[in-house]
Amino acid sequence: MASRGDATRDRLLDATIQLVRDVGYAQTTTRAIAQAAGVAEGTLYRHYPDKAGLFAAAVGRQSAPVTAWARDLPARAGAGTVAGNLTDCLTRLATLRTDIVPFELAMLTDPDLGRAAAAARTAEPGPPEFLTQYLQAEQHLGRIRADLDPAKIAVVLLATLFGLAVPSQRTTDALGGSWPDITDAVHILIDGIGTPARPDDTARPAADHR
Amino acid sequence: MASRGDATRDRLLDATIQLVRDVGYAQTTTRAIAQAAGVAEGTLYRHYPDKAGLFAAAVGRQSAPVTAWARDLPARAGAGTVAGNLTDCLTRLATLRTDIVPFELAMLTDPDLGRAAAAARTAEPGPPEFLTQYLQAEQHLGRIRADLDPAKIAVVLLATLFGLAVPSQRTTDALGGSWPDITDAVHILIDGIGTPARPDDTARPAADHR
Amino acid sequence: MASRGDATRDRLLDATIQLVRDVGYAQTTTRAIAQAAGVAEGTLYRHYPDKAGLFAAAVGRQSAPVTAWARDLPARAGAGTVAGNLTDCLTRLATLRTDIVPFELAMLTDPDLGRAAAAARTAEPGPPEFLTQYLQAEQHLGRIRADLDPAKIAVVLLATLFGLAVPSQRTTDALGGSWPDITDAVHILIDGIGTPARPDDTARPAADHR
Amino acid sequence: MASRGDATRDRLLDATIQLVRDVGYAQTTTRAIAQAAGVAEGTLYRHYPDKAGLFAAAVGRQSAPVTAWARDLPARAGAGTVAGNLTDCLTRLATLRTDIVPFELAMLTDPDLGRAAAAARTAEPGPPEFLTQYLQAEQHLGRIRADLDPAKIAVVLLATLFGLAVPSQRTTDALGGSWPDITDAVHILIDGIGTPARPDDTARPAADHR
DNA sequence: GATGAATGAGTATTCATTCAT
DNA sequence: CATGAATGAATACTCATTCAT
Known part of the structure; x- marks a missing residue:
C-alpha cells in the first residue's frame, strides 16, 4: 500500500536519477529535482535529511x-x-x-x-x-x-x-572508433592477448611474461 | 630566464593540481587555489582567462x-x-x-x-x-x-x-584487500583467465569461450 | 489579494527606484537594493531573472x-x-x-x-x-x-x-539661476523667439529664417 | 615642444574619448584605455591622479x-x-x-x-x-x-x-523616423508652433496661447 | 618616465536549506 | 504532509589602483 509519501519519494528518486543521467551531477540542483518531480523545493527535506x-x-x-x-x-x-x-x-x-x-x-x-x-x-x-x-x-x-x-x-x-x-575523454577522441563492446x-580477458604457447614449448612459465 | 609571471603561473598550476588531488574538484575554488598558491584571487585571472x-x-x-x-x-x-x-x-x-x-x-x-x-x-x-x-x-x-x-x-x-x-567505492569496500597491482x-590480460587449451584436448575450441 | 511575494516585489521596485534616484545607477548594487528593500540578496533573484x-x-x-x-x-x-x-x-x-x-x-x-x-x-x-x-x-x-x-x-x-x-552640468553651473520652468x-516654443512679422511687411517668407 | 610625456597624455586622452564614444562609459576600463593608448596600465597614473x-x-x-x-x-x-x-x-x-x-x-x-x-x-x-x-x-x-x-x-x-x-530610447523607437534635424x-524655435497672429488681429495677447 | 604583475575589495549570481503558512 | 518565499554564505570574476623593477 503506497502512501502519498511513498509516491513523493519515488518521484524524487526518479527525478534525481533522470537529471543526473541527462544533465550531469553539477547541474542537478535541488530546485531542478523538485521541479522535475513536480513537488515544492521544501518537500525534498521532508523525505530526506539533505541532498546527499x-x-x-x-x-x-x-x-x-x-x-x-x-x-x-x-x-x-x-x-x-x-x-x-x-x-x-x-x-x-x-x-x-x-x-x-x-x-x-x-x-x-x-x-x-x-x-x-x-x-x-x-x-x-x-x-x-x-x-x-x-x-x-x-x-x-x-x-x-x-x-x-x-x-x-x-x-x-x-x-x-x-x-x-x-572513458577518459582523451581516449575516446583518439580511439573512439574502435571502442570494444563487452x-x-x-x-x-578470457583468452589473453598473448599468443598461446605452442605444444612443443617445453616450458611456458609465467615468468616469461614478467 | 623565468620571469616573475612564469613563477606565478607555476605556483597556480601546482596549487590547482594539489588541491584537486587532495580535497576534490568540488572544493577546489578559485579562492582556495589563490590561497594555496600564495597569491591574490585576482592574480589568477591575469594568467588564465578563467577557471576552466x-x-x-x-x-x-x-x-x-x-x-x-x-x-x-x-x-x-x-x-x-x-x-x-x-x-x-x-x-x-x-x-x-x-x-x-x-x-x-x-x-x-x-x-x-x-x-x-x-x-x-x-x-x-x-x-x-x-x-x-x-x-x-x-x-x-x-x-x-x-x-x-x-x-x-x-x-x-x-x-x-x-x-x-x-575504483568505484563499492568495489573498494568489498574487495579492497585483494586489489591487484599492475x-x-x-x-x-596477457595470459587470460581461462585455462589454456591443452594440445591433447580433442575439442576445446575457442568457441567454448564465446 | 496581495500575496507575500507581491509585497516583496513592490519593496524591491521601490528600493530600486529610490536608490537610482538618490545615489545614482553606478552605486545601485544588488546588495544595496536588497538592503534598502529589507530582504536578502538572494530574494531578488526569486522575483527577477537578473539585475537588468x-x-x-x-x-x-x-x-x-x-x-x-x-x-x-x-x-x-x-x-x-x-x-x-x-x-x-x-x-x-x-x-x-x-x-x-x-x-x-x-x-x-x-x-x-x-x-x-x-x-x-x-x-x-x-x-x-x-x-x-x-x-x-x-x-x-x-x-x-x-x-x-x-x-x-x-x-x-x-x-x-x-x-x-x-541638464548638462556645465549649463547648470553657468545659467542655473535663469533656469526656465515648463x-x-x-x-x-508656441510663440517662437523671433519678433512677429509686422503687418506692413510685404513678404516675410519662411526662407528668411533659413 | 611636445615631450614624451605630452605625447603619452595625448594618446591616453585620445584612447579615452574614442572608447567612451564607441563602447560606452561602462565598458571603458582603465585596462582598455591603456591598451588602446598603447601604454601600460600603470602609466595612466603617472599622468593623472585617477580615472576620474x-x-x-x-x-x-x-x-x-x-x-x-x-x-x-x-x-x-x-x-x-x-x-x-x-x-x-x-x-x-x-x-x-x-x-x-x-x-x-x-x-x-x-x-x-x-x-x-x-x-x-x-x-x-x-x-x-x-x-x-x-x-x-x-x-x-x-x-x-x-x-x-x-x-x-x-x-x-x-x-x-x-x-x-x-534621445530617450522610447522616443527614438516611436518617432525615430521623424527625427528633426537642427x-x-x-x-x-524661431517662429513657434502656434499659428501666427493675423494682421487684422487688433490684439495678439499672449493670453491667447495660455 | 614606463612597465605590468599583483592586489583585494567589490560585483552579480547560485543554491542548499529553513520555516511560516 | 506540502508549499514556496526567504535566506545568506559562497562562487567566479572584474577592475581601479599600487609598486617593485
Whole structure:
C-alpha cells in the first residue's frame, strides 16, 4: 500500500536519477529535482535529511535490482561457458549500472557526497562478492586458471567494465572508433592477448611474461 | 630566464593540481587555489582567462611528460617481453596519471569544464595512439594474437588501468584487500583467465569461450 | 489579494527606484537594493531573472501611469488653449518622469541594460505617439502651424523636456539661476523667439529664417 | 615642444574619448584605455591622479575648441539672420559636442565622476554664456522678442540640442523616423508652433496661447 | 618616465536549506 | 504532509589602483 509519501519519494528518486543521467551531477540542483518531480523545493527535506541523503537513496534504489540479480551468479558456475556467463553478467551489470556511473563519478568528485553514500550503504554482499564467488567456483571446476586470485580477477573485470563505461575523454577522441563492446573485452580477458604457447614449448612459465 | 609571471603561473598550476588531488574538484575554488598558491584571487585571472582555462593548463602540463614518454613506446616492440613492456608502460602511465585522473573525473562530472579542456587539447597523438602502434608492431612480430584489433586491446588496457585507478567505492569496500597491482592486471590480460587449451584436448575450441 | 511575494516585489521596485534616484545607477548594487528593500540578496533573484530584469520592471512600473494618462491627450485637442494643454501635458510628464530619467540615462551609459529594457518593452503606443496625435488634431483645427510635421514637433517638445530635466552640468553651473520652468519653455516654443512679422511687411517668407 | 610625456597624455586622452564614444562609459576600463593608448596600465597614473581625473581632462580637452569658437558668437549679432546664426551655432555645437555627450551622461550616472569633473572645471565663460550674450545683443537689435529672458532662451536652446542628441530610447523607437534635424528645430524655435497672429488681429495677447 | 604583475575589495549570481503558512 | 518565499554564505570574476623593477 503506497502512501502519498511513498509516491513523493519515488518521484524524487526518479527525478534525481533522470537529471543526473541527462544533465550531469553539477547541474542537478535541488530546485531542478523538485521541479522535475513536480513537488515544492521544501518537500525534498521532508523525505530526506539533505541532498546527499537523497543521492544516497537514489544510489541504493538503483543498486538493489543489480544486487538481487547478482545473487544467482555463483550458482551458474559450470553451466554454459565461462565466456558466455561473464559476457552475460557484465552486459547486465553494464546495463543496470548505466544510471549509477554518474553517481559514482560525483562521489569521486565530491568527497562529502561519497561519505554520505558510504554511511548509507549496508554491509551486505553485492556484485563484487558474488562475482568473486562465481569465479572461485569456476576455478574449482578447472575452467579458470588456478594460479589467479578470484578476487583480483573480479576487480580487474569490474575495473575494465567501469573503465569502458567511463572513458577518459582523451581516449575516446583518439580511439573512439574502435571502442570494444563487452563481448570483445571478455574475449580478451578470457583468452589473453598473448599468443598461446605452442605444444612443443617445453616450458611456458609465467615468468616469461614478467 | 623565468620571469616573475612564469613563477606565478607555476605556483597556480601546482596549487590547482594539489588541491584537486587532495580535497576534490568540488572544493577546489578559485579562492582556495589563490590561497594555496600564495597569491591574490585576482592574480589568477591575469594568467588564465578563467577557471576552466586554468584547469585545462593544469591538465596540459601534467599530460606533456606522459605523452613525451609514450612516444618511444612503439620502438620498444620486440624487445624484452610483451608483459614486461606493458607492465612498464602501464606502471608509468599510472604513476604519471595519478594527478590527471581527478581532472578527468571532474570533466565527466562538469560538462562545461570538459568542453573547455577539449578546446585546449591539441590533435597530436598521445598514449592511446602510441600504445596502439606498439601493440600493432608486436602483433606483426607474432607476440600478440593476430585475431585481435590492436586499438581495441589498447582501449581495454587503458580502461582497466583507469578503472583500477578510479575504483568505484563499492568495489573498494568489498574487495579492497585483494586489489591487484599492475603486474597482476597485465598477467591476467596477457595470459587470460581461462585455462589454456591443452594440445591433447580433442575439442576445446575457442568457441567454448564465446 | 496581495500575496507575500507581491509585497516583496513592490519593496524591491521601490528600493530600486529610490536608490537610482538618490545615489545614482553606478552605486545601485544588488546588495544595496536588497538592503534598502529589507530582504536578502538572494530574494531578488526569486522575483527577477537578473539585475537588468529588475530594472526593466522598475521602468515598466514607472511608465504605466504616464502612458495611461497620456492616452487621453488627443481627445483634449480644441479645448482650452494649445499653450495651456501643452504646459499641462509637459508638466505632468515632467513630474511623472522624474524617476524615469535616471534609468534612461543608465540605459544610455550601459548598453546591456538598454537592451534588456528594450526587450521588456511592449510595442504599445506611449506618450510620444499620443502627443503626436494631439498635435495633429490641433493642426487640423488650425491652432498649430500647418507647415510643421507634428511628429517633429513632438520630438522637439520631448527633447526639450528631457534636456531641461537632465541638464548638462556645465549649463547648470553657468545659467542655473535663469533656469526656465515648463511654462517658460512652452511659451517660447508656441510663440517662437523671433519678433512677429509686422503687418506692413510685404513678404516675410519662411526662407528668411533659413 | 611636445615631450614624451605630452605625447603619452595625448594618446591616453585620445584612447579615452574614442572608447567612451564607441563602447560606452561602462565598458571603458582603465585596462582598455591603456591598451588602446598603447601604454601600460600603470602609466595612466603617472599622468593623472585617477580615472576620474583622466576623464575630467578628456572633457576639458574636448571642450576647449568649442569654447574658443563660441567666443566669437556675440559679435555675430545683427549679421545674417537669427535663424541662420542659431542653426550655424547649434550645428557646430552639436558636431563638436558629439564626443562630450557620453561623458556628460556618465557624469550624470556616476556622481563621483561628476564631482571630479566639476572640480577640474574653470570658472571661465563658455558656450552658455556666449549664447546668452548673443541672444541679448539680438534682442537689443529687435530681432528677438523683447519679453523673453535671453538666458532662459539659451537654456531652452541648449536643452533642446542636448535632448535631440541624447534621445530617450522610447522616443527614438516611436518617432525615430521623424527625427528633426537642427534646422527643423531652429525653425520651430524661431517662429513657434502656434499659428501666427493675423494682421487684422487688433490684439495678439499672449493670453491667447495660455 | 614606463612597465605590468599583483592586489583585494567589490560585483552579480547560485543554491542548499529553513520555516511560516 | 506540502508549499514556496526567504535566506545568506559562497562562487567566479572584474577592475581601479599600487609598486617593485
